[in-house]
Amino acid sequence: xxxAGSNSGNTTDGGDGHYRNLLLTTLLRLLLIYFLPVVLLxxxxxxxxxxxxxxxxxxxxxxxxxxxxxTLDLFLRERIINxxxxxxxxxxxxxxxxxxxxxxxxxxxxxSDTFVDLGWFNAAGDLIAYAGPHPDLESRNYxxxxxxxxxxxxxxxxxxTDTYMGFxxxxxxxxxxxxxxxxxxxxLRAVLSPERIEEYVATLQHPERISTALLSEDGMVQVIxxxxxxxxxxxxxxxxxxxxxxxxxxKRNGSDVFYAWTWLKTTSWVxxxxxxxxxxxxxxxxxxxxxxxxxxxxILLIELLLIxxxxxxxxxxxxxxxxxxxxxxxxxxxxxxxxxxxxLAAGIAHEINxxxxxxxxxxxxxxxxxxxxxxxxxxxxxxxxHLDIIHDATFRARDITRxxxxxxxxxxxxLAQHDVCKILDGVLDGMLGRELELSNIRVVRDYSPHLxxxxxxxHQLEQVFLNIVKNAIDAMExxxxxxxxxxxxxxxxxxxxxxxxxxxxxxxxxxxxLPFFTTKEVGKGTGLGLSVSYGIIKGLRGQISVDSExxxxxxxxxxxxxxxxxxxxxxxxxxxxS
Amino acid sequence: MSKRNDNESEAGTEKLDGKPIRLLIVDxxxxxxxxxxxxxxxxxxxxxTADNGQTAIEIARKQKFELxxxxxxxxxMNGKQVLEILKxxxxxxxxxxxxxxxxxxxxxxxxxxxAFGYLPKPYELDDLIEILxxxxxxxxxxxxxxxxxxxKNILSLATGGSALGILRALKKLDTPEK
Numbered sequence: 141x142x143x144a145g146s147n148s149g150n151t152t153d154g155g156d157g158h159y160r161n162l163l164l165t166t167l168l169r170l171l172l173i174y175f176l177p178v179v180l181l182x183x184x185x186x187x188x189x190x191x192x193x194x195x196x197x198x199x200x201x202x203x204x205x206x207x208x209x210x211t212l213d214l215f216l217r218e219r220i221i222n223x224x225x226x227x228x229x230x231x232x233x234x235x236x237x238x239x240x241x242x243x244x245x246x247x248x249x250x251x252s253d254t255f256v257d258l259g260w261f262n263a264a265g266d267l268i269a270y271a272g273p274h275p276d277l278e279s280r281n282y283x284x285x286x287x288x289x290x291x292x293x294x295x296x297x298x299x300x301t302d303t304y305m306g307f308x309x310x311x312x313x314x315x316x317x318x319x320x321x322x323x324x325x326x327x328l329r330a331v332l333s334p335e336r337i338e339e340y341v342a343t344l345q346h347p348e349r350i351s352t353a354l355l356s357e358d359g360m361v362q363v364i365x366x367x368x369x370x371x372x373x374x375x376x377x378x379x380x381x382x383x384x385x386x387x388x389x390x391k392r393n394g395s396d397v398f399y400a401w402t403w404l405k406t407t408s409w410v411x412x413x414x415x416x417x418x419x420x421x422x423x424x425x426x427x428x429x430x431x432x433x434x435x436x437x438x439i440l441l442i443e444l445l446l447i448x449x450x451x452x453x454x455x456x457x458x459x460x461x462x463x464x465x466x467x468x469x470x471x472x473x474x475x476x477x478x479x480x481x482x483x484l485a486a487g488i489a490h491e492i493n494x495x496x497x498x499x500x501x502x503x504x505x506x507x508x509x510x511x512x513x514x515x516x517x518x519x520x521x522x523x524x525x526h527l528d529i530i531h532d533a534t535f536r537a538r539d540i541t542r543x544x545x546x547x548x549x550x551x552x553x554x555l556a557q558h559d560v561c562k563i564l565d566g567v568l569d570g571m572l573g574r575e576l577e578l579s580n581i582r583v584v585r586d587y588s589p590h591l592x593x594x595x596x597x598x599h600q601l602e603q604v605f606l607n608i609v610k611n612a613i614d615a616m617e618x619x620x621x622x623x624x625x626x627x628x629x630x631x632x633x634x635x636x637x638x639x640x641x642x643x644x645x646x647x648x649x650x651x652x653x654l655p656f657f658t659t660k661e662v663g664k665g666t667g668l669g670l671s672v673s674y675g676i677i678k679g680l681r682g683q684i685s686v687d688s689e690x691x692x693x694x695x696x697x698x699x700x701x702x703x704x705x706x707x708x709x710x711x712x713x714x715x716x717x718s
Numbered sequence: 719m720s721k722r723n724d725n726e727s728e729a730g731t732e733k734l735d736g737k738p739i740r741l742l743i744v745d746x747x748x749x750x751x752x753x754x755x756x757x758x759x760x761x762x763x764x765x766x767t768a769d770n771g772q773t774a775i776e777i778a779r780k781q782k783f784e785l786x787x788x789x790x791x792x793x794x795m796n797g798k799q800v801l802e803i804l805k806x807x808x809x810x811x812x813x814x815x816x817x818x819x820x821x822x823x824x825x826x827x828x829x830x831x832x833a834f835g836y837l838p839k840p841y842e843l844d845d846l847i848e849i850l851x852x853x854x855x856x857x858x859x860x861x862x863x864x865x866x867x868x869x870k871n872i873l874s875l876a877t878g879g880s881a882l883g884i885l886r887a888l889k890k891l892d893t894p895e896k
Contacts, residue, residue, distance in 0.1 A: 486821050490791055493818030494747055497839035501753035504843055514760050529749045578791045618796060 159455055166451040174447055194398070198387040201350070201400035201413045206385060208352060209402035209411040211340055216315070216406040219255075219332065220298050222248050223317045226258070227328040234321050235260050241271035254336035256312065261288070263325035272331070287314050291327060300407035302356040303334050303363070313362070337363050341411075350415045355379075357408040379410050469675070473600075476672035480607060481544065487575045491540045495533035502530045543571050553600070555704055557593040560601070560633055561585075564624055567605040572613065580619040581612075588627045595704045600676045604684075607669035608637050608696045614660065615641025615694065631702045638695035644688040652686050680704065738764040739854050740782060744774040744800060745789040745816070754787075757843060763850075771795030775803050783811055785853050787846075788833075790817040790824060798831060805832040810861050812853040816841070 226232065226244045233240060241258045248255045257272020265283025282288045287301040301314040316329040341352045341363050353364040359378040379386065379401035387400035399414045481488075506526050509518040568576065568583055576583055612622050620640040627634050644652065644659065651657040653674040658667035677684040681701050688694035741763045745751045748769055755765045766781065768774035772795055778786070786804055790797035801813055812834040817824070825836040834856065835849040872887040 486819055490818040493839045494750070497818060497841070498747060498750045498753070500840040501750055501757065505753045505757050508757055508760055526753075529753075533749070577793055578796075580793060580796075 159459055162458060163451055163455045166454050167448065170447045170451055171444075174443060194389065197398050197415060198389070198400060201398055201415050202385070202387045202402075204350065204352070205387075205400040205402040205411050205413040208341060208413070209404050212337070212354070212409075212411060213405045215252075215337070215340055216300060216404070219252060219315055219330070220300075220317060220406070222251060222255075223315060223328055223330055224298075227317055227319050227326070234324070234326065235262070235268045238269050238271055241269050245271040248330070252336075254332045256331040256333050259329045259331075261327040261329065263292075265292075265327075287316060288327070291316055291318055292325075300409075302360065302409075334363050350413060353412045353414070355410050355412055357381075357410075362409060375412065377412060377414065379412055473603075473672055473676070476668040477603060479668045480603070480610070484544075484571070484610065488540060488544060490578075491574055492537050495537040498533040499530050502526050502533070553597045555595055555597055558596055558598050558601070559591065559593050560635055560700070561587045561591060561626055563598055563601050564605055564626070564635070567602055567609055568622075568624070571606060572609050575613055576609075576622065579613050579616065581616055582621045584621060584623040586623060586625040591626050591628055591633060592702055594633050594700055594702050596680050596700060600680065601700075604673040604676050604698070605637070607673045611669065612637065612639035612641060612694070615639050615643070617641070620693075628702075633700045633702065635698045635700070636695055637698075638693060640693045643690045643692050643694055644686075645690050649686055649688050652688075653684070738762055739850070740764045740766075740784050741850070742766050742768065742774060742778060742781075742783045742786040744768045744771060744786065744792070744797075746770060746792040747789070758847075761847065771797070771800035774800055775807075778804060778808060778811070783808070784857055785850055786811055786813045787816050787850075788813055790815060790819055790828070798828065801828060801831050801833055810857055810864070812857045814846075814849055814853055816846070 226248070229244075232244075236244075241260060245255060245258045248258070257270065257274065259267050259272070259277070260269040261282060262268055265281050265285065265288050267277060267280050267282060270277060285306075286304075287299055290301075291299040297319070298317045299315070301316075303311050303313045305311060306314075311334055312331045313334060314329055314331050316327055318325065318327045320326075337354070341354055351364065353375060354362040355375050355378070356362055359375050361373045361375050376392070377390065377397075377399055379399070381403070384403040385401070387398070390397050390399065395416070397414060397416065399412060401410050401412045403410045506518065506523065508514055509522070564585075564587075568585070609622065612620075616622070616639055622640075623636075623638045625636045625638075648659055653670050654667075655671035656667040657671075674684055677698055677700070681704055683699040684696065686694060686696050739762075741758065743751060743755055743758075743765060744767075745754075746769055751767050751769060755767050759765050766777060766783070768777055771792055774786075774788075775795075788797045788801055788804075792800075797815060797817065801815070804811055804813060813832070814835040814837060815825070815828045815833050816837050816839060818839040828836055834853040837846060837849060868890070872890050875883040875887040875890075
């Protein structure tokens with residue numbers, strides 16, 4: 141009951157905005173429900189995929205690094221063994237002659253063309269014998285060269301130097317072995333061309349996307365694939381010493397750089413393999429991506445369209461049910477109105493029958509006066525007088541039917557600024573005016589002089605006042621005082637209507653707003669008036685309550701807001717709930 | 719149709735039993751009161767009007783009436799209250815209720831309170847006169863029966879033989895009953 145009433149209030153001020161909001165929220169909800177899991181799942185798989193690609197990539201680079209480091213180790217070890225074979229050759233004179241060395245160099249070059257030259261040093265670092273392209277180097281002293289000092293100063297029997305320029309001013313590196321032959325410390329040294337090593341370093345697969353470099357312990361580039369060798373250039377990447385084999389990802393110029401390293405076993409060089417972000421590369425190579433995107437986009441579009449369609453359907457359905465509900469509550473209010481009219485019927489009949497009786501009597505009288513058998517002559521003046529009375533009576537009756545129709549006619553809810561006191565006066569002087577007078581009820585109007593106007597529906601409020609005042613009249617039987625009081629507190633208008641009638645018991649007060657509850661005799665009241673009034677007041681965002689004492693009278697209090705904001709009606713607190 | 723009826727009835731209702739019926743009409747609608755009073759006067763009734771219950775009761779105390787026409791809904795004293803007082807103060811007055819209210823409950827209630835008839839407004843004048851005539855007949859009959867009882871009573875007192883009884887009977891004959 142009360143729900144129906146408040147709903148009718150909602151729908152009247154709801155409008156299109158309300159449904160647009162509903163459509164948006166429904167859409168959002170559906171999108172979240174349908175797309176969120178898909179997006180999350182996609183994101184999860186994407187991340188998994190990326191990780192997989194990265195791991196694969198790193199493993200790939202790692203294997204290249206390991207493989208090449210192994211190859212390089214093998215190569216360097218071979219070169220040292222070559223050199224050791226020469227120095228340990230029992231046929232070799234100590235010290236050898238240049239020719240001897242040349243012959244050995246020629247032999248070495250047959251195994252590996254990386255050998256540039258051979259040199260034989262004594263303990264002081266003097267170059268005793270030499271074979272190679274720089275004969276001018278002969279008789280130079282290498283005693284203070286870093287590699288020589290390193291070899292001389294340690295217990296090691298072999299050394300592999302970093303690349304350096306040296307006396308010949310060309311990048312080269314040196315391998316050297318030492319021996320003590322016949323109590324004499326001798327060193328055999330070979331210069332190797334780094335260009336040759338580059339061939340070992342360069343990879344076979346995708347050389348454009350994978351670069352390989354050989355770095356010294358302090359991070360200087362020794363050899364780099366596909367690039368001109370720049371000795372002693374610091375490498376931007378410096379792999380850690382431990383672990384000796386590893387891989388990682390770093391950022392350079394905003395993009396990921398994948399790299400793997402392996403430290404050589406023969407010398408403290410590290411082999412560094414670098415590659416680009418594989419997903420970026422993958423994006424470049426797969427031209428099929430476009431079709432995939434089109435297909436996925438198409439599916440998403442279809443799903444989106446379906447969702448929009450579904451949301452619209454939901455809103456349309458809601459709109460329909462709202463309308464039905466509003467219609468229903470409208471019908472209920474209308475039924476209650478008619479019921480009120482039924483209760484008013486006897487009073488209304490009286491008000492119409494009285495003027496009709498006057499008309500009947502006046503017309504009869506005029507006819508009598510015109511009848512010669514009564515012998516009375518009717519003057520024009522007198523006739524006019526009687527006609528005036530008939531006229532007045534006719535319009536008295538018309539006013540009553542008009543008031544009745546004005547009340548019964550189903551009016552649309554029209555919200556406008558109204559003075560509550562004027563609406564009260566309309567009820568007290570209009571439809572119920574004569575009944576109040578005939579029932580000897582004194583009406584005390586205690587109106588606040590500064591009552592603000594409120595935004596409300598006049599007809600609905602009229603109906604509420606009518607119900608309450610009519611109940612008051614019935615409660616007071618044949619005399620009493622009806623006090624109507626208005627005031628305003630905190631942007632709310634308070635109307636109280638109290639009577640000096642029979643009043644109600646506690647139980648009756650509790651049930652006063654329940655539908656079909658009536659204290660009147662069977663057939664006199666429908667019990668709808670107050671329950672509908674309750675619904676109307678709730679719909680107008682107000683509150684209605686009753687206070688009553690048996691034998692003393694009842695007081696109805698209505699509270700209405702000044703503005704009818706289009707928010708949900710507040711929950712009733714206190715007063716009656718039904 | 720009603721005109722013919724009017725004409726027919728007019729002749730017979732001018733006077734009943736040679737003297738006019740005394741009738742008190744009470745209604746708060748003065749236009750109605752004046753019109754009906756005039757029309758009934760034209761038809762031989764002796765009419766006095768009152769536009770409220772209090773006045774009606776006061777008039778009834780001063781003048782004798784055989785019949786009364788009463789409206790129910792009136793400001794101040796209402797029809798039912800007037801009916802009760804009239805019936806208690808004047809035993810033989812017959813009251814006809816004339817009201818626009820016209821509900822069955824009020825008709826039953828008024829009959830219980832002693833009203834002779836109940837006529838809803840608006841009505842045909844003929845119907846009203848018919849009811850008034852009936853009311854008058856009933857009233858006369860009741861009055862006659864009451865008089866007869868009284869006479870019998872007096873007669874029995876007189877025939878009792880004692881001088882005191884005859885004296886009492888004579889005294890009773892002198893004071894007319896209300």
